[in-house]
Amino acid sequence: MPKGFARTQSPQNVLIGIENLLYFYKYRLFYKLKRAICFFVNGSFVLI
Numbered sequence: 001m002p003k004g005f006a007r008t009q010s011p012q013n014v015l016i017g018i019e020n021l022l023y024f025y026k027y028r029l030f031y032k033l034k035r036a037i038c039f040f041v042n043g044s045f046v047l048i
Helices: 011-041
Strands: none
């Protein structure tokens, strides 16, 4: 079975995995927003 399969994990592990995924996406969005703000401050607003 693949590692990410929900059937092979306990509900608690699934919840922890979902929390980690949400944290990861929030961190990536925050990082992209910071980079976009840096570009805006430099005079050219480019969302990367």
